[in-house]
Amino acid sequence: MADLTILDVGHGNCAILRDERGAVVIDAGLGVTLLEFLEQREITGIDAVLISHADADHVAGLLTLLTQEHISVGAVFLNTETLRKTAIWHQLLVALTDARRRRAVKVHSQLTSTSSELLRRDPIEVQVLAPSPELALVGAGGKQPGGRPPLSANAMSAVIRIVVNGTPEVLLPGDLDTPGLEYLLAECPEPRARVLVFPHHGGRPARADPADFAARLCTVVRADVLVFSIGRGKHATPQPEVIRGALRATPEAHIACTQLSERCAASLPSTPPAHLNERPARGRAGNACCAGTVELALGGDTPAYTPARAGHRTFVEREAPTALCMGLQTPLLPVLKEERGP
C-alpha cells in the first residue's frame, strides 16, 4: 500500500510519497511539520528529495532535514538557480556540500524530464513532466530568446506527477506560472491527474489573468481534488480569481485549502475541528486548519483521501461564512492588501 501526504506546512509546499520501497519527499517548506510527520510514521530513510525550485517556502526545510543525524537521505534532485543569487541558494549549497561530504548524500544537479527514469519505483512512477533539460540548462534567471524577460524560478518549477499502475494520481507543479504552463504543455499536452496541488498556493501566476490561468490549468489536468497549500495571514492566498477560474473549469472539484484563509473566515474556530486526519499539521495548534494535511491512498479504483469531503464541507459551512470554495456565491470580502511574496 502506498500513500501520498500533502502536509499543512503553512505557506509553502511539502509532500511525502511513501511506498513499500521507502519514501520520497517533494519540496520541504519552513518549520518542523515534515520532521514531526517522519517521526510519527517512523520514517528514518528518505530515498530522494525533489526540489521544484529554490524559493524558501519550498526548500528551507531541507536545511534542517539534511542535518538530522537520525534520518538518512539518499539523494537530492534540483535544478540550478545560481543566476538568482538569493541568500537561500547560498545556504542550500552549504547544506548540500556538508551532506554530500559527511553523509554521502548524492546531489543530482538536475530535475528534468530526463530524471524520470532515475526515479522509477515500480509500480509507481515519479514522473518529471517539466522542465525540459534544455530549459534547465538555461536556468532560472537565464535569458530567453526573442527579448522575452529572463526565466523566472516559478516558470522553471519542476512539475512532478505520481502515476500508479498507469493511473495518474497526483500532479505537484511547484509554483508554476503562465510561461511555465506553456513549457509544461509543450512537453506534456495532457498532464492529467486525479489530484492537483494547485501551483503557487493559489497566488497570482506572474502577469497573467489569474482566472484564465486557473481555468486553463484545471481544464488540462481535470482533477477531482484541488489542494491549495496556504498559510493563513500570508500573502492573502488563495486569490478569489484563481478559485473562480478553477471552479469555472471543474465545478465539481473538491477544493481543499490546508489552512483557513482569512478571505473565507475572519475569525478562527474556538474549538479544534473534528474532521482533520491524524497527521501533523502546522495550523492544528491554533485551530488554523481548513482541510489541514491531506493524505491520499494511492492505487485504488477511485481517489481515497482524508479528510473526507463530507466532513470538510460541514466544517466549511459552519466555520467559513465567506468561503471562496462554496462557488463564490457569497459577496467577496473587501480586497485584502496583497503582499509580494515568493
Place this chain on the structure above:
Amino acid sequence: MVVAEPEIRRVAVVDDDRSQADVMSELIREAGYEPIIILGPRFERVEDLVGKVRESADAAICDHRLQPRGFARFNGAEAVAALIELRIPSLLITQYVDIDADVSIRRWRHHVPVLLSRDDADPDSIVQGLNACAREVHGEHLPSRRPWRTLIQVDETNQESGDQVVDAHIPSWNPHQAVRFPAALVPPPLRSNLAPGACFFAKVNIGADRAEDLYFFDFELAPEPEPEDVLLG
C-alpha cells in the same frame, strides 16, 4: 501519555521590587498556590538563591532584572536556568521582553522553558506556564521548545551593552527575519569565524513561533562550498 507531575503547592516569588512581589503573590494565590516571597538581602551567588528557593518552595516565578536594586549579582534568567537544572519548575517573568530577550535572556534560554511578559501574567498564564516548566524538567518538551539541528547564516556581529552579539538568519525557521543572540553562546574556538555570511550548524527550537522564544546551542562551523565542488556558482 500524561506524565504525573509532582504537585506544586508553594511557589517562590523572586523579585527585587517588593510591590511587584506583592502583586505576583496575589496572582499566585488566585492561581491556587501558596506564595513564598524570597527576600534579600543581596544574593552574591546563584547557588545561594537556588538554595533558598529549594528549601522553601516547590516552584518559582523569577523576575529577570534582579541587579539594579542590588538584590542579586546575577539576572533572573541565570537563576531560572540553575533552578531548572535542579528540576525545580521555574518561570521567568519580565516587563522588558523586547529589550532583554535577545541577549541577556537568550544566553540562558535553552534552560528557561517559559518567558512570560508581566503584561500577560494572570492566574491562567501562571498555571499554564508552571505546568509547562514542570513537564520540561521531566523531559517532555512542547513542540515549540524542541531543538533541531539546522543551518544558521551570520549577517553581522555587533556590540550591545558591552556584549558581542550576532545577528543571524535561521532560514528553516523564517528566512525573512533576523535574530540576535550573544556571541557567548558560540564556543570560543569558533568565535573568530563569526564573519558576515558565515554559516554554522546549531541546535535551535525552530518550532517556536516567536523570535524571543528561540534558543541556540551546539554550534559547529559549516563548510564553505569550495571551487572543486560541483555545485559552486
